[in-house]
Amino acid sequence: MKVFIVVPAFNEGHRLARVLDDLSRTGHYIVVVDDGSSDQTVEIGRRHGCYVLRHSFNRGQGAALQTGITFALREGADAIVTFDADGQHQTADMPALLEPVVSGRVDVALGNRFLSSRSNVPSARRVVLQLGRVFTWLTSGLRVGDCHNGYRALSRKAAAAISMKQDRMAHASEIYDQIKSAGLSYEEVPVTIRYSAETLAKGQKLSNSVSVLFQYLYGKIAQ
Amino acid sequence: MNTFQIVFITFCAVQAGLALRRLLKGRHSTTLAFFVAWLAAIALLANPDASTRIANSVGIGRGVDFVTYFLLITFLWGHYQHYLRYKRVEHEVTMLVRELAIAQASRPSRDHQQVPA
Numbered sequence: 116m117k118v119f120i121v122v123p124a125f126n127e128g129h130r131l132a133r134v135l136d137d138l139s140r141t142g143h144y145i146v147v148v149d150d151g152s153s154d155q156t157v158e159i160g161r162r163h164g165c166y167v168l169r170h171s172f173n174r175g176q177g178a179a180l181q182t183g184i185t186f187a188l189r190e191g192a193d194a195i196v197t198f199d200a201d202g203q204h205q206t207a208d209m210p211a212l213l214e215p216v217v218s219g220r221v222d223v224a225l226g227n228r229f230l231s232s233r234s235n236v237p238s239a240r241r242v243v244l245q246l247g248r249v250f251t252w253l254t255s256g257l258r259v260g261d262c263h264n265g266y267r268a269l270s271r272k273a274a275a276a277i278s279m280k281q282d283r284m285a286h287a288s289e290i291y292d293q294i295k296s297a298g299l300s301y302e303e304v305p306v307t308i309r310y311s312a313e314t315l316a317k318g319q320k321l322s323n324s325v326s327v328l329f330q331y332l333y334g335k336i337a338q
Numbered sequence: 339m340n341t342f343q344i345v346f347i348t349f350c351a352v353q354a355g356l357a358l359r360r361l362l363k364g365r366h367s368t369t370l371a372f373f374v375a376w377l378a379a380i381a382l383l384a385n386p387d388a389s390t391r392i393a394n395s396v397g398i399g400r401g402v403d404f405v406t407y408f409l410l411i412t413f414l415w416g417h418y419q420h421y422l423r424y425k426r427v428e429h430e431v432t433m434l435v436r437e438l439a440i441a442q443a444s445r446p447s448r449d450h451q452q453v454p455a
Contacts, residue, residue, distance in 0.1 A: 148439070157444075160444075161444060161447075164446040164447070165446060166443055166444070166445055166446065167443065167444045168439040168440060168442075168443045168444075169439055169442070170435050170436075170439050171435050171438060171439070172435065174431070174432050174435055174436075178432045178435070178436065181436065182435075182436045182439050182440065185436065185440065186439075186440050186443060189440070280429060282428065282429075282432050333421070333425075334425075
């Protein structure tokens with residue numbers, strides 16, 4: 116079973132090095148997609164023995180993920196895990212996340228931070244994510260307990276069926292639409308998301324939620 | 339004819355002339371639409387009562403309201419068309435960047451070959 120871990124990265128620097136230190140112990144293939152960073156992302160990826168793909172200029176996380184997924188499929192991946200480069204995802208959760216997909220029980224395993232008591236989700240973010248969960252249900256018809264959680268495992272069939280056209284953060288909503296429209300089976304798995312002052316400072320701001328909402332709606336209109 | 343009409347009719351006539359010159363070089367549907375629009379603007383500027391007559395015929399009281407509604411709808415339609423084109427170009431740029439990234443992918447060296455779990 117060839118498992119590829121796709122890590123989109125944009126100026127994550129030393130956080131990426133720590134993430135790759137952990138991921139390299141899983142024994143899976145790692146694909147780092149440098150989304151036009153100006154730091155040492157490419158060197159860090161090479162030093163850790165990863166496949167490294169570089170976007171000539173920044174195209175957004177959705178585009179970087181799709182690049183990594185397309186590459187992994189061409190390399191013969193049987194399953195693909197999407198993993199954030201900022202250290203919020205925990206490698207320890209990966210076996211449990213992969214199990215439903217590797218066993219063939221479902222096509223997609225979606226990480227759910229609210230099923231894990233160890234996630235330290237700030238309360239304001241918790242509220243926004245709950246609203247996002249309702250929005251996901253209304254737009255895609257998918258009843259999920261968490262949304263915009265980038266920790267997922269996809270079977271080869273699911274990865275081939277999903278084609279993200281939203282280049283930026285709205286891809287996280289688009290993927291639910293595609294799971295539904297492609298008739299893919301899914302299951303939620305508890306994962307721990309660790310927020311730190313550093314990741315909260317660099318990561319998605321709550322105010323970006325409105326921007327992501329408009330990206331998603333505009334994208335739907337343009338399709 | 340007042341100063342306003344002279345200035346704007348001259349401007350529209352120059353634009354219509356430029357559009358016509360482009361049309362004569364080759365058939366472009368967008369240029370044809372602009373050419374017709376400039377001619378319509380000249381006609382309305384030369385005969386301001388015409389817009390009121392058109393407005394009345396479609397159930398709108400004032401000519402200026404008719405022109406405002408028409409321009410608003412045309413602007414929104416044009417903006418949407420530009421947005422669709424922008425999204426298409428954005429998507430094509432992403433596809434290009436993606437294929438380039440995949441073609442130039444660096445692979446793990448022999449020392450770093452991963453052992454699949």
